[in-house]
Amino acid sequence: MVWPRGQMPNSKGLKLNIEEKKKGTITQNPETELFAFLPPKADRKKMAVIIIPGGGYYKLTYNEGGFQIAKWLNTLGISAFVLNYRLPTSPDLIQREIAPLQDIQASIKYIRKNAELYGISPDQVGVIGTSAGGHLAATVSNICTDYTELKGDWESISTIPNFAILISPVIDLGEFAHVDSRKSLLGENASQEKISEYSMQNRVTEKTPPTLLLHAQNDKTVPVMNSILYYRAMTKNKVKGSLFIFPEGEHRIGITNKSELTDNWKKLCSDWLKNMGN
Amino acid sequence: MKNFIIIFTIFLVIQFSAQQKITVWPKGQMPNSKGLKLKIEEEKEGRITKIQEAELFAFLPAKEERKKMAIIIIPGGGYHHLTYDLGGYSYAKWLNTLGISAFVLNYRLPTSPDLKQREIGPLQDIQAAIKLIRKNASQYGISPNQIGVLGTSAGGHLAAMVSNLNDVTELKGDLESISTIPDFAILVSPVIDLEEFAHKGSRINLLGENASPEKIKEYSMQNRVTEETPTTILFHAQNDPAVPVINSILYYEAMMKNKVKGAMFIFPEGEHNIGIINKSELTDNWKKLCADWLKNISNK
Numbered sequence: 001m002v003w004p005r006g007q008m009p010n011s012k013g014l015k016l017n018i019e020e021k022k023k024g025t026i027t028q029n030p031e032t033e034l035f036a037f038l039p040p041k042a043d044r045k046k047m048a049v050i051i052i053p054g055g056g057y058y059k060l061t062y063n064e065g066g067f068q069i070a071k072w073l074n075t076l077g078i079s080a081f082v083l084n085y086r087l088p089t090s091p092d093l094i095q096r097e098i099a100p101l102q103d104i105q106a107s108i109k110y111i112r113k114n115a116e117l118y119g120i121s122p123d124q125v126g127v128i129g130t131s132a133g134g135h136l137a138a139t140v141s142n143i144c145t146d147y148t149e150l151k152g153d154w155e156s157i158s159t160i161p162n163f164a165i166l167i168s169p170v171i172d173l174g175e176f177a178h179v180d181s182r183k184s185l186l187g188e189n190a191s192q193e194k195i196s197e198y199s200m201q202n203r204v205t206e207k208t209p210p211t212l213l214l215h216a217q218n219d220k221t222v223p224v225m226n227s228i229l230y231y232r233a234m235t236k237n238k239v240k241g242s243l244f245i246f247p248e249g250e251h252r253i254g255i256t257n258k259s260e261l262t263d264n265w266k267k268l269c270s271d272w273l274k275n276m277g278n
Numbered sequence: 279m280k281n282f283i284i285i286f287t288i289f290l291v292i293q294f295s296a297q298q299k300i301t302v303w304p305k306g307q308m309p310n311s312k313g314l315k316l317k318i319e320e321e322k323e324g325r326i327t328k329i330q331e332a333e334l335f336a337f338l339p340a341k342e343e344r345k346k347m348a349i350i351i352i353p354g355g356g357y358h359h360l361t362y363d364l365g366g367y368s369y370a371k372w373l374n375t376l377g378i379s380a381f382v383l384n385y386r387l388p389t390s391p392d393l394k395q396r397e398i399g400p401l402q403d404i405q406a407a408i409k410l411i412r413k414n415a416s417q418y419g420i421s422p423n424q425i426g427v428l429g430t431s432a433g434g435h436l437a438a439m440v441s442n443l444n445d446v447t448e449l450k451g452d453l454e455s456i457s458t459i460p461d462f463a464i465l466v467s468p469v470i471d472l473e474e475f476a477h478k479g480s481r482i483n484l485l486g487e488n489a490s491p492e493k494i495k496e497y498s499m500q501n502r503v504t505e506e507t508p509t510t511i512l513f514h515a516q517n518d519p520a521v522p523v524i525n526s527i528l529y530y531e532a533m534m535k536n537k538v539k540g541a542m543f544i545f546p547e548g549e550h551n552i553g554i555i556n557k558s559e560l561t562d563n564w565k566k567l568c569a570d571w572l573k574n575i576s577n578k
Contacts, residue, residue: 217541225531228531242560
C-alpha cells in the first residue's frame with residue numbers, strides 16, 4: 001500500500017475491483033500497490049529500485065515486466081519494489097494523465113521514508129521502466145512538480161529518483177509515438193501542447209538523473225528513435241548515461257532473451273549499477 | 279657485446295614472425311602517386327606519420343582455430359598519423375583469440391606530399407586491401423564473403439567511407455570486378471561528421487584547410503548511408519573529448535532511416551580510448567558485445 005489511508009489524491013471515490021484479464025496482466029487497478037522483493041539480509045546492498053511495468057498505459061504486465069526483473073535484481077543484492085500504478089484509463093480518476101505520476105512519486109517518497117526499515121539508503125533509490133513504464137520512469141525523472149499532495153513529514157521528501165533505467169521506453173508522443181500509449185494517457189484528442197509536454201525528450205534538463213537506455217533496433221511497437229531522442233536530449237544537457245541498442249530483441253528485452261547478444265544487457269546493467277552504487 | 283647482438287637479432291626475428299607484411303598494390307599500379315620516394319617516419323613509438331605505400335600486416339590464428347571470417351583493421355590518428363600498435367596490432371591479437379584473421383592496414387595519409395588528390399588516398403588503399411584479401415581468401419583459409427572492417431577514430435571514418443563509396447582503385451584485370459564493399463563494419467569512437475560535430479584535425483588533414491561546404495558534406499559519412507550500407511556496429515564513450523558521441527548517433531540514425539541493420543553501444547566512460555584494455559569495467563564489455571555480434575554475422 002503506497003498511499004497513507006485516505007490520502008490518495010485524484011480519486012472520485014468509486015468502488016472498483018482489480019481486473020486481471022489474463023494471468024500477469026492487470027487492466028483495472030483501483031489502488032496503487034507496491035510489491036517488495038528483498039534479498040537476504042546478508043546479501044543486501046544499499047540500493048533499491050522501483051520497477052514500473054509497461055502495458056501501453058491501459059494494462060500492467062506486472063509479472064514479465066515486473067516480478068521477473070525484481071527477482072533478477074535480488075540476485076545482485078538490490079532490493080526491488082514492483083509498482084502497480086493506477087491506469088489513466090480508470091473511471092475513478094479526476095485527471096487521467098497525472099495519476100501514474102502521482103503514484104510513482106508517492107512510491108519514491110514511501111521507499112525513502114522507510115529506507116531504514118528495509119536496510120537501504122534513501123539516496124540510492126532508482127527506477128526501472130519498460131515500454132510505457134519507461135515513459136513513466138522518464139516522467140518522474142524530469143517533472144519537478146510534486147503532484148502527490150502529501151503533507152507533513154512526507155512533503156519535503158524528493159520525488160526525483162537517483163537514477164533511471166529505461167527498457168524499450170516510450171518517450172515521444174508525437175512523430176515516433178506508440179499511439180496506444182498516447183491515447184490511454186492523454187485521451188483521444190490531446191492538444192499539440194499537451195503532446196509536446198508529455199514527450200519526455202522535451203523535458204530533460206541538467207537535473208535529470210543518470211539514465212541507462214536499452215532498446216532493440218527491430219522493436220516494431222516502440223521505435224528505437226524514442227530512446228535516441230532521449231539520449232540526444234541527455235547529451236545536450238550533460239546528463240551522464242548510456243545508450244545500448246541491440247539489432248534484435250523486438251519489444252521484449254527481458255530476463256530471458258533469444259539473442260545471446262541482447263542477453264548481455266543484464267551484465268551491462270549490473271556493471272552500470274555498480275558504478276551508481278559507488 | 280657480440281652475444282648481445284645475437285640475442286637482439288633473435289628477438290627481432292621472433293617479433294617479426296608474429297605477423298606477415300603484405301604490399302597492398304600490385305607493382306606499378308598504385309594510383310594517385312607523384313612517384314616521390316618517401317621514407318617511413320615514426321614520430322614516436324607506435325605512431326607513423328609518413329609511409330611510401332599502403333601495407334597490410336597479417337595476423338592469422340592457428341589453423342585449427344581459424345574461422346572463415348577476416349577483418350581489416352584501420353588505425354586512427356586524425357588522418358595525421360597511424361596508431362598502428364594501440365589501434366591496430368592490439369585489436370588484431372584480440373581478434374585472433376576469437377579465431378578471426380586480422381589484417382592491420384597502414385594507409386597513405388592524406389598529408390603525404392606524394393599524393394595527387396589527398397582525400398582519396400586512404401580510400402583507395404582500403405579498397406585495394408579488401409580486393410586483395412578477397413582475391414587471396416582461399417590462401418588464408420577464409421571466406422571472401424566474410425570480410426569486415428574495424429576502424430577507430432579517423433580509421434572509423436575511413437571504415438565508413440569504404441562502406442559507402444564507389445571503387446576508385448583504378449585496378450584492372452581480375453582485381454577489377456572484386457567488390458570493395460566490406461561485409462560488415464565495426465566503428466569504434468568514429469569520426470563521422472565533418473561539419474558541426476567534426477574532429478577538426480581530421481577534417482583539415484583529409485580535406486585541407488579551405489574545403490568547400492559541398493566537399494565537407496560529401497565526406498560527412500551520415501550523408502552517404504544507403505540501403506546498401508553493410509551491417510554496422512558502433513561503440514562510443516559519452517565523455518569522448520576528441521570526437522563527440524553525436525558522430526556515432528548521426529550515423530546510426532542514417533542507418534535506421536535506410537533500414538541498415540546494426541547496433542550502437544554508448545558507454546558513459548572510456549573517453550577517446552575505448553580499446554583492448556579499459557579502465558571502466560562497464561566499457562570493457564564492448565569486446566563481449568562485439569564478439570557476440572560477430573558470431574551472429576558469421577551464422578548468416
